[in-house]
Amino acid sequence: VNSTLPATVIWQQGQLQLLDQRRLPEQISYLEINTLAQACEAIRTLAVRGAPAIGIAAAYAMAVVAGGVAEARRLAELEAAAQALQAARPTAVNLSWAVQRMLRLARSDIRLERLRAEAEAIHDEDRSLCRAIGVNGQHLITPGCRVLTHCNAGALAVSELGTATAPLYLAHAAGVEFRVFADETRPLLQGARLTAWELAQAGIDVTLICDSMAATLMAQGEIDMVIVGTDRVTRNGDVVNKIGTLNLAVLCHHYQLPFYVACPSSTFDAQTPSGAAVHIEQRPASEVLDGRAAQVKALNPAFDVTPAALVTGLITDRGLLRYADANPLAPLLDAATQTSRS
């Protein structure tokens, strides 16, 4: 479906390489990750970004750490590495989910080949989750429809099909004609640099807009639905995602448009009761000030919280879960229970 895109994460014979997304689309280059510090740096500086991709990269980083130390000291090193990786970015749940899964295995089986296989399994499962999201959301993309998305929850954020983009890629492969509007997503312009680029590469009709233009397009009847990704969905259905997502959800509510969130079950956080309990990463003011030497302060929250009341539904690997239905999140709660048992 998307074979022209460079892979976000490359893992070959125990060597980890991450596509440096800060330089896209101008430059396609890879960072070699041989140490824990390099992995943390890549996550913190957004060389690798997108909730699922961060989780995959962190899982492989745990395998890299495991490979650099004798078995006797391996568990202690992995416990420390888990702390460091999780602290690199606090908001996306996939990061701690993947790291904790690696750690759980390490406590029962410390062999390097088992740890590597586990990281590969996380990567493989992510591909499957994305494909299932695509299958469950594809029918939303009807001929002629116009979809607005925000940030990048595409192939670059995940693997293969992306999350928010998975229904789009499958519909496109099935020959459905539709249009995508991509929010540029200030301050780091993931929509302009990544989403618009990856969709255009795949031959999908994509139009870039500034974040502030969505309202006028909706007022003019030019948008039929919004589909975004998410960094964490809490137990009550609140959606934590890239700053600007809440803005779109309020607009959809006002203009009576559906607001969908693509959410792999690995991004559902059954432990956290609501968005109010999520630590929102505050990034450097310099990203907003853009190098202007003003005597001006700036705020730079990386994420916002969209209350469940503004969400139409989640497109998940467990089905299209409509918030208006009774117990819409039950399939994700089941999945979470199974995972914590396993």
Added chain:
Amino acid sequence: VNSTLPATVIWQQGQLQLLDQRRLPEQISYLEINTLAQACEAIRTLAVRGAPAIGIAAAYAMAVVAGGVAEARRLAELEAAAQALQAARPTAVNLSWAVQRMLRLARSDIRLERLRAEAEAIHDEDRSLCRAIGVNGQHLITPGCRVLTHCNAGALAVSELGTATAPLYLAHAAGVEFRVFADETRPLLQGARLTAWELAQAGIDVTLICDSMAATLMAQGEIDMVIVGTDRVTRNGDVVNKIGTLNLAVLCHHYQLPFYVACPSSTFDAQTPSGAAVHIEQRPASEVLDGRAAQVKALNPAFDVTPAALVTGLITDRGLLRYADANPLAPLLDAATQTSRS
């Protein structure tokens, strides 16, 4: 109040200079305007911007044109100049208002000194309008209040006090402590480059945010009101202003916050029934694409239309006009009638 700021428009002994706002705040430089073509170029490329400032600059440009031609051919030249100036930017009503006022005079009195005096009168009246807006809106700025604004409707857009900023400057001069949040205002960043800079210069507490962050600040109770400027208010009270204004109005409606528009009576357009009838300038896609060589389309409407139903009121030189009142726009309609009579 704002003596550290460079003047937007300088007129001395029949010579016109315009502050080149494209280079602010890094560089303070002036364009000399000796020809009609130079004036049109300065307006089209946003060297001079802000609805009232464009009107003032165009009035002086008419005086420059008048000075370059003998009396016998002057009226014909001014008629042609009026067409060219009005076409330079189609949306702001002040541009055609000022040009038509100059033309009206020229048809009855073609003497150069009268034309120059008329342009100076337009400039002087603008200062008075801004001061009156400040006086009529100052009481809204209560101690501790937090005001969000968009684009630049400040001193740089107008003269002296600005429009949306006039209540802020007067409250600051009166010793009231308050905070301003400035939307950066993509794609041309007038909020980041101009508003944040001019307010900081004046010693006002200002924090820059990306346009997409307003929703989360409102959700957290960090904003008490929005005050923006406008390029045109139509007869039914619709507000045409910088793209992103409608977005804020919808957010204010959702979070039950007041949404005020600072509007000099020269910006009220009694001839146009509603925002639907206003020609919205579409600017080059390259401003949004930011030089990225993507195979991606982009939209770049410069303005949006906020329906009257989302507006709390207009802060005008004729008083604070609350849309919930009966016939709130009557004072502006009176002013328009007087102007067209005069």
